[in-house]
Amino acid sequence: MYALLHSPAYHKRFAEFLRGDFPRLRLTTVHSLFSALGRKGGEMVALHLMESPRLEGLMTTFPEKGNNAGGRVT
Numbered sequence: 001m002y003a004l005l006h007s008p009a010y011h012k013r014f015a016e017f018l019r020g021d022f023p024r025l026r027l028t029t030v031h032s033l034f035s036a037l038g039r040k041g042g043e044m045v046a047l048h049l050m051e052s053p054r055l056e057g058l059m060t061t062f063p064e065k066g067n068n069a070g071g072r073v074t
Helices: 008-013 015-020 031-048
Strands: none
Touching: 008 015
16 A cells, blocks of 8 residues: 555546545555565655665765754854
8 A cells, every 4th residue: 555655656647536535545456566566565664664774874964064953054
């Protein structure tokens, strides 16, 4: 469900319905596709919760001096 609801194709196809109603899920009968979407959804949840092993060892830096407090370079 997570992967489907974050899919750009889903948003494009059901844009009109999403403006005035809750998302509706259309499930596939193709087991391999269902399994693949489940795996991708699990990966997305882990990324959003900052629990993914893909995030280990990443370093973020600011390209300017300062602490970015208030959105200004000091």
